[in-house]
Amino acid sequence: MxxxxxxxxxxxxxxxxxxxxxxxxxxxxxxxxxxxxxxxxxxxxxxxxxxxxxxxxxxxxxxxxxxxxxxxxxxxxxxxxxxxxxxxxxxxxxxxxxxxxxxxxxxxxxxxxxxxxxxxxxxxxxxxxxxxxxxxxxxxxxxxxxxxxxxxxxxxxxxxxxxxxxxxxxxxxxxxxxxxxxxxxxxxxxxxxxxxxxxxxxxxxxxxxxxxxxxxxxxxxxxxxxxxxxxxxxxxxxxxxxxxxxNNVNNAMKFLTSVTIILTLPTMVASFYGMNVELPFEHNRFAFIFSLLIAITLAGTTAFIFWKKKYF
The missing domain is CATH 3.30.460.20 (CorA soluble domain-like)
Incomplete structure (x- = not known):
């Protein structure tokens, strides 16, 4: 043009x-x-x-x-x-x-x-x-x-x-x-x-x-x-x-890892009492409550430790 x-x-x-x-x-x-x-x-x-x-x-x-x-x-x-x-x-x-x-x-x-x-x-x-x-x-x-x-x-x-x-x-x-x-x-x-x-x-x-x-x-x-x-x-x-x-990705990974560990502990306790071997208190009518308390105690203690360390 x-x-x-x-x-x-x-x-x-x-x-x-x-x-x-x-x-x-x-x-x-x-x-x-x-x-x-x-x-x-x-x-x-x-x-x-x-x-x-x-x-x-x-x-x-x-x-x-x-x-x-x-x-x-x-x-x-x-x-x-x-x-x-x-x-x-x-x-x-x-x-x-x-x-x-x-x-x-x-x-x-x-x-x-x-x-x-x-x-x-x-x-x-x-x-x-x-x-x-x-x-x-x-x-x-x-x-x-x-x-x-x-x-x-x-x-x-x-x-x-x-x-x-x-x-x-x-x-x-x-x-x-x-x-x-x-x-x-x-x-x-x-x-x-x-x-x-x-x-x-x-x-x-x-x-x-x-x-x-x-x-x-x-x-x-x-x-x-x-x-x-x-x-x-x-x-x-x-x-x-x-x-x-x-940093946000690292925090997210840290949180997810912490949650995974906490949820793994009750699973481990339940797995032990699901084995086909002799276990303590297995014939006790409160065995389920004992195992549940152990799982909750372990998960709660671990969650408290992670919270104190500011993992989440």
Whole structure:
């Protein structure tokens, strides 16, 4: 899918048919024909279009002739086979050509929807560097937003686990931990790209652009710190709950073993008096009562000892 937008003199964003100077070309999951068309029309290297479509591509910045490619990871929410929420990251490419600014990704993202709907203050398609920095800032902001959602979901799962140890909450913890690992890795890779933009002259920047880039770096650093803190907390919680579950299993086994021993003693007494041999008091009319008292005494004494030792 190819969409072309351009800001007019009245600062309105319009959807246009042809690529012109100062336009923004948004490309999502393009076909081979669309890739060839863009590369031929704008004289782009083929890898500039295909690399951002590889979901394993790492963030980087690359320059070839007058074209610059920036690849960063952006977050998105999906669900796994068990319908558990998974926050993952995929690459998005930003390509600077002489006339146009291009965004390339495999999936639609609400981040770009904010630009399409004119929700970003001071957004102009002809200001390519400013546009890219605003997009980077929005990506970092979405990381922070999703991290807060992860923290909220972690707290909800923790409350559920306090009430009842169910596998669903444990699977939720695993899914959230996986998401935090994705976020931490992607944010650190994005930081490398941001540092290169700051230190090297890949893009032409004015003073306002440099200030915006510094804001992006701060926002990204904050997201990294939050992700690492949440990951540490979540890992600690999972270890704690694993210990609790193990302890509960041990207590259950201890209780069942104690009950088994207590119930075995009356059975042993009854078995002795059921043997076909001479036994004391076997002809006494109170023999059954004696054997019953012996069984109850042994079971009661053993139960008292186990209770004192806090076996149950």
């Amino acid at each position: 190819i969409e072309i937008y351009k800001t007019d003199e009245n600062r309105h964003l319009n959807n246009i048919e042809e690529m012109t100077k100062g336009s923004w070309v948004n490309i999502v999951a393009p076909t081979e024909a669309e890739i060839d068309y863009i590369c031929t029309t704008l004289q782009l290297p083929i890898n500039f279009m295909k690399d951002p479509l590889d979901d394993e591509e790492r963030p980087r910045i690359e320059k070839e002739d007058d074209n610059v490619l920036i690849i960063v990871d952006f977050p998105y929410l999906t669900r796994d086979e068990a319908d558990l929420p998974i926050f993952e990251t995929i690459p998005i490419g930003m390509i600077f050509t002489k006339d146009c600014f291009i965004t390339v990704s495999l999936k639609e993202t609400p981040i770009l929807a904010n630009f399409k709907n004119n929700k970003i203050k001071g957004f102009f398609t002809n200001k390519k560097t400013r546009f890219a920095l605003q997009l980077l800032f929005e990506i970092s902001s979405y990381y922070l937003r999703y991290l807060k959602q992860i923290n909220k979901m972690t707290n909800e799962a923790e409350r559920e686990l306090h009430q009842s140890m169910k596998n669903k909450e444990l699977y939720t913890f695993l899914a959230l931990e996986k998401s935090l690992v994705y976020f931490t890795t992607s944010l650190k890779s994005n930081r490398v790209v941001l540092d290169k933009i700051l230190r090297f002259n890949y893009l032409k920047m004015y003073e306002e652009d440099k200030e915006l880039l510094e804001d992006v770096i701060i926002e990204n650093a904050q997201a990294i710190e939050m992700a690492e803190v949440y990951l540490s907390i979540l890992s600690g919680m999972m270890d704690a709950f694993a210990s609790i579950i193990s």
